[in-house]
């Protein structure tokens with residue numbers, strides 16, 4: 001009997017999160033066997049994973065914490081590749097940034113990479129963030145930021161942007177680790193990721209849209225937002241894994257839009273939600289990021305309208321708009 005050609009075995013850390021779930025879904029649809037790490041496999045918050053196509057045969061969940069090397073090692077053992085997605089993404093300022101954000105991001109990434117070396121992983125794709133790119137006051141005003149631009153860690157520290165600091169340190173150390181240990185490490189830096197949720201719990205970046213749709217705030221700052229669809233992020237990550245020529249870091253962004261335009265686009269489609277009453281002009285921002293390097297590899301992104309419509313539908317289905 002003819003068998004389906006399998007694409008090999010990969011591990012996805014943070015498999016139950018917003019981005020991780022879409023990465024798992026895409027990999028399963030492409031006949032990969034997936035080891036997904038979650039912190040508490042029996043928790044009902046991962047039920048959405050158990051409903052994915054081909055899950056029974058091709059997905060195994062592993063209990064793993066980023067600060068527990070042995071747990072990561074067990075999940076990664078026997079795999080060909082790793083997608084390191086897990087990292088705390090706080091939606092508010094952290095009271096203990098060292099333990100809540102920096103350590104899991106930096107030490108956690110180091111642990112994943114060590115386990116990759118031990119298991120002779122062929123390539124690890126690390127999810128970093130635009131937070132590791134754009135927070136750089138020395139970058140020439142008006143010049144488009146590409147992969148050569150790194151957030152300034154001293155500036156992150158001085159301004160207490162702990163998540164930015166954590167992502168910058170984790171990504172730069174990951175690339176350095178790869179060079180030092182001969183591990184093929186590719187990193188990706190997405191801007192704000194929105195789109196349909198698979199999971200039942202609200203993640204920090206979806207909260208940005210939910211806040212616009214349902215809080216009826218008295219006022220909200222009119223900021224420039226750089227957005228990308230979660231499904232296009234998952235496609236980009238798998239592209240970085242599959243394309244032999246991928247190397248170094250990749251910015252992943254699709255649309256740049258002011259909050260005001262975003263609110264207007266949503267209002268046109270869904271006039272009845274509780275939108276912010278007023279948009280206040282903040283200081284003019286001129287940051288601009290380019291995904292040209294990723295696009296040269298063949299990455300494409302969908303129209304923002306599709307992202308918004310599918311996001312709102314998923315929020316309704318998950319009862320997040322009530």
Ligand SMILES: NC(=O)c1ccc[n+]([C@@H]2O[C@H](COP(=O)([O-])OP(=O)(O)OC[C@H]3O[C@@H](n4cnc5c(N)ncnc54)[C@H](OP(=O)(O)O)[C@@H]3O)[C@@H](O)[C@H]2O)c1
Nearest residue numbers: 014017018019039065066085086087088129192193203205
């Ligand atoms: N969403 C965005 O706008 C955005 C933009 C740029 C980059 N990113 C990056 O994308 C990745 C995924 O973010 P997301 O938006 O999908 O957030 P999310 O839904 O909050 O997912 C984060 C995942 O990390 C896991 N995690 C956190 N701390 C952990 C620890 N100590 N040990 C093991 N797992 C841990 C969580 O596991 P549990 O399920 O066990 O809680 C969860 O699955 C992160 O690396 C984030 O920095 C996100």
